[in-house]
Amino acid sequence: MNKFIFAEKFFLEAMVAGPGFLEIRDGKFGAFSKNLPNESAEIIDYTGKWIAPGLVDTHIHGFKNHDIMDHDVEGLNVISEGLLSCGVTSFLPTTLTSSTELLNQVVEMIGANFTKVKGAKIKGIFLEGPFFTEKHKGAQNTKYFGDPSIDKLKKWQELSNHSIKKIALAPERKGAAEFIEYAVREEITVALAHSDATYEEAKQAVEKGASIFVHTFNGMSGLHHREPGMVGAAMNLKDVFAEIICDGHHVHPAAANILMNCRGRKKTVMVTDCMMAGGMPEGHYQLGEFPVEVKNGAARLESGSLAGSILQLKDAVKNVVEWGIATPAEAIYMASTAPAKSVQIDDECGKIAEGCAADFIVLTPVLDLTATYLDGVCRYQA
Incomplete structure (x- = not known):
């Protein structure tokens, strides 16, 4: 039997609508209507609440004391179930730079x-490394760094049942251009990260098919007026997505706002x-x-360098609105539709549209998470 969600506001694929009714049919979204089309239907009443697409985290290493590595x-299942409390309904488990042997085992x-x-549903794997540059190593282990290897990527794809969705590299490494072309042909999104590349090197990588800048500002050559570097490329090049970590530790709100203004909020991807x-x-x-x-809300190495985050994606949405740099609709888009689009999975997740899996979240008007639904079934309640 069909059921309908009643709520004050709905963040639909093409617009914000409401109050009204959203049909859920066989675990998928039906149509939105202002009036109840079927008087005898079951109604799930979220009066005063907002309905948004389930969030999509395309860069996450772990959660609840478990790591992908x-x-x-x-542990993978604990992460998946725990992410429902963050409003996340789809994610890309993300690896770290490590030995080829361990990466083989993990992707398999x-x-x-x-x-x-x-x-939360796994939509593919994000390989963060190991083809990076020492100068901007972040929390990646330099002893495993090397030049991009098509043979390694072929092996990882084979071992993982062809579930590699995204791979990050430093564009200045030898063989990067050929590697990017190969990966893109294989429908793997190429991201740029942990790199001291010049603007021109980043531009050449994008021309070869790279399309995401990983955690922009962090782990990359900065913006200088005579050498715009990776940050300048992330802001200025056409048809790319820029990730950003909006926890208040990785990037100053003003810098996040500058990126969003330059890149556009449709092409800015909030990750954790x-x-x-x-x-x-x-x-x-x-x-x-x-x-x-982990102290005072930040995760740091013994050197003091940031080591990933403890950010939950629902809090990134709330942060950017509270900082005054995004509307609720923009914030939700940057944490759902934009990430899905960045790795070409927006036909599967990240939006409320007829025929898509009914993965959605229920929010209060101050963006606190009330509930998370998968396939039209409530799986988490705050």
Whole structure:
């Protein structure tokens, strides 16, 4: 039997509408209407609440004391289920730079189990590395850095049941151009990260098919008026997406606003880069092979460098609105539709549109999460 969600406001694919009724039919979205089309239908009443698409985190390493690199199926499921409390209904489990052997094992494990997780849906793998540059290493382990290898990517694709969706590299590394062309032909989105590239090197990579700048401002050559660097490229090049971590630690709100104004809020992708300490108390944790201390809301290496985040995507949405740099509609778009578009999965998730899986969240007018639905079924309640 069909049911209808009643709410004050709906963030639909093409517009914000409401109050009204959104049909849920066989786990998928039906049509939105201002009046109830069927008087005898079941109504789920969210009077005064807002309905938004489930959030899509395309860059996340861990949650609830588990890391993707633990190579643990149960841990992968804990992350998946835990993400429902963050408003996330789809995600790309994200690896770290590591040995080829461990990366082989991890991608094989995810490829064999991604349809079995019970919470937020896995839409593919994001390989963050290992083809990076030392100068902007961040929390990536330099001993495993190397030049881009098409043979390695072929192997990872084979082992993962062809579930690699996105891979990041430093565009100045030898062989980057050929690697980017190959990956794009294989329908793998290429992102640029942990790089000291010049503006021209970044531009050449984009011309070859790279289309995302990873956690913009962090782990990349900065903007200088005589050498715009990676940051300048992220802001100025056409037809690319720019990720940003809006936790208040990685990027100043004013810098985030500048990026959004330059790039456009349709092409800015909010990500968490969350590590295993997300959803956990402050204290001592691991990120790959490095010890991390979580204190005052930030995760740092012993050197003091930021080591991912403990950000939840629902809080990034709330932050940018509270900072006055995005409307609620823009914030929700940057955390749902834009991430899905950036890795070409927007036909599957990230929007409320007829025929799409009914993955959505219920928010208060101050953007607090009330509930998370998967396939039209409530799976989390605050």
